[in-house]
Amino acid sequence: MNQHTVSIAWLLLCFLNTCISATDIPTCITGDVSINSGSVGTSSAPNGREWVGDVKPKLPSFLQLKGSSTTSTAIHKLISADPVPHDTARISLSQFSYAFLLNPGQKIIRLHFNPSPYRGFRGLRDLFTVEAGPFTLLSNFSASLTADVLGLKSFAKEFCLNIRENEQLILTFSPVTSPSRGSTYAFINGIEIISVPAGLSYFDGRDTGIQVVGQKSVVHVDHNTALEIVHRLSIKPNPVLSAGDFDGVFPTWAMIKANKSRNDTWNLPVDVGFRYLTRLHFSEVGLKIAGNSDVVFKVLINEIIAQTNIDITKESVENSIPRYMDYMVMMRGHKREGKRDILISLLSYDELIDGRGLLAGIEVFKLSNPDNSLASPNPLPPQLDSPSWIIQILLSVLGRTNEMTTFAVTMLALVNIIVHKLREIWEACSSEEKNKPSARAERLCLRFSLAEIRLATRNFSDALFIGRGGFGKVYKGLIDKGQTTVAVKRLKSNSRQGAHEFLTEIENFLNSDMLM
Incomplete structure (x- = not known):
């Protein structure tokens, strides 16, 4: 094999290796x-x-x-x-x-x-x-x-x-x-x-940032931030946000109805402990109507004025995409607190158009924290009587290893309380069972209320006092409309043992030959 043939073979081998590598x-x-x-x-x-x-x-x-x-x-x-x-x-x-x-x-x-x-x-x-x-x-x-x-x-x-x-x-x-x-x-x-799409950028790309509602500070939503889309709402009767240029990006928007009044408020639950980018989309139909009149309205978020005296006709609508405005909301608190509502209100001062015609949709985005996290605890059910709420709380607690000690102490305290309550119930039931007469005594003995006993003894009158027993005074009483005379023993107060021994005496008497 000459040198020329070897060179061609080597070139073919290199080409084949390149092709194979390219496929990988x-x-x-x-x-x-x-x-x-x-x-x-x-x-x-x-x-x-x-x-x-x-x-x-x-x-x-x-x-x-x-x-x-x-x-x-x-x-x-x-x-x-x-x-x-x-x-x-x-x-x-x-x-x-x-x-x-x-x-x-x-x-x-x-x-x-x-x-x-x-x-x-x-x-x-x-x-x-x-x-x-x-x-x-x-x-x-x-x-x-x-x-x-x-x-x-x-x-x-x-x-x-x-x-x-x-x-x-x-x-x-x-x-x-x-x-x-x-x-x-x-x-x-x-x-x-x-x-x-470029027209819907969620990262401001500006040096000014987005001002926080109710504060002078601003937040920059740059490429070092991740977002979670929490709410995406299309306000009837504005179907523009679920069709056209939004297909593929947002295949479905949750449809909500606005109030019939000119002042509309939407309550949107979000997790606490995060910042939220709130974007309001305005409808093209509303913009056209507003273009013929100086529409002035007010935006309130969490009952704080976010913007007022806005002339939305100053900026044109590009590529048939409704113009939007961004606001930043801080929902302070610990993540364990669960959810709170962001309140979004739009107040219109114009007779020609109200909030329903002007506003087309609302988007709410959660911003990642400085630790690059968007995670929140698993949601709790709306009612704590749901069978799964205990499991969710346990999973939420177990998800954090640094709180295992607190969880263990809590569980031990809970078990201790349950055991204590069960013991009290058992002792009460045991005491009632001990002081309860037998079935035969219940058949042969009549029961009287305290009011009936007081009436029979004239409220334990001294005139009816006939003697003193081992556990209290004995009075003469009249029952059956005064036809029957009985002896009534008034036990000493707090004499549980006396009551038990007295019932034992009655039991022995009922079982004796005197009743045969």
């Missing part, structure tokens, strides 16, 4: 992503969206699976939810993750959960943490408890964050492990990743 490099996806976890191939949802399975070796080139996990199918088929992506799940007793290679920009991450029993995991409980890169989205999270509180069989959690150039989005699912909890698992049914 993940391909960056520029469109939206819909992953049907635990399924094979491509599936179509009833709304026409195509979902891609995550089962190897047919993984899409932009996706990598890491860690140990398996696939499973829900035991109970859902009737109210779409089978895609709720019938199958990726599930594990240990940590696993998805790694996506995406084009840069703002992304909405929608996580779908169907907390049904799964084959191979029946009898275990779901309790896990979800992380997206440096951000903690959910911590000590139970999808089953959340679904019970919401009254749903399946639900989705939505988040928003920014993806930088050549940056992978890594979603990590980690079961909460502890000897006191037993085996727990993490699971996911579906993952959607949707690019946010």
Whole structure:
């Protein structure tokens, strides 16, 4: 073999190696992503969206699976939810993750959960943490408890964050492990990743920031912040927010009715201990009407004036997307306090248009804390008499190892109180049983009320006093309308032992031959 032939062979080998290596490099996806976890191939949802399975070796080139996990199918088929992506799940007793290679920009991450029993995991409980890169989205999270509180069989959690150039989005699912909890698992049914249109940017990108309602401070919502979409409401009769340019980004907006008055208020529950970006969308129809008249209105948030004397016709509407205004709200408090309402009020001073015609929708976003966390405790039911509230409180407490001592002391105190109360009840029942006459005595003895005894003895008159017994004075009494004379012994006060011995005397008397 000459040198020329060797050179050609070497070039062909290098080219082949390059081709093989190129097939191993993940391909960056520029469109939206819909992953049907635990399924094979491509599936179509009833709304026409195509979902891609995550089962190897047919993984899409932009996706990598890491860690140990398996696939499973829900035991109970859902009737109210779409089978895609709720019938199958990726599930594990240990940590696993998805790694996506995406084009840069703002992304909405929608996580779908169907907390049904799964084959191979029946009898275990779901309790896990979800992380997206440096951000903690959910911590000590139970999808089953959340679904019970919401009254749903399946639900989705939505988040928003920014993806930088050549940056992978890594979603990590980690079961909460502890000897006191037993085996727990993490699971996911579906993952959607949707690019946010430039006109709807949730990151201000400005130096001024967003002013906090009721304060002089501002908050910068930059790319180092993650958001959770808490509320997305379309106000009837404004359907613009569920159609047109919003399809794919927001397939559904919760529809709410506004009041018939010009002053409208919406109460939106949120977790305490976080900052919230509140965005008000204004309808194009309302803007056109307002353009012909100087509409002035007032926005109040938590009963504090957020903005007043606003002329909304100064800025034009671009790309048929309603203009919006952003406000920052601080909901101070400890996360354990649960939820409180953000009150949003819109007061219109114009006769031509009211809040219902002017306002098209409301969005509320939770901002990640300085520790890069969006996690809150599992929600509590609205009524504490729900059977699951105790479990939820226990899970919330057990989710924090530094409070195990407090929990143990609380449980011991609770057990001590229960034992003490049971002992008091037992002693009271035992005393009543001891002082109770036999069945024969109850048949042969008449019972009188204290009022009847006082009447028979003229309120224990000294004139009717006939002697003194071992446990008290004896009086003559008249019963049966004065036809029958009896002896009434008045026991000494607080003489429980005397009462017992007196009843014993009656018992012995009734069992003697004198009654034969």
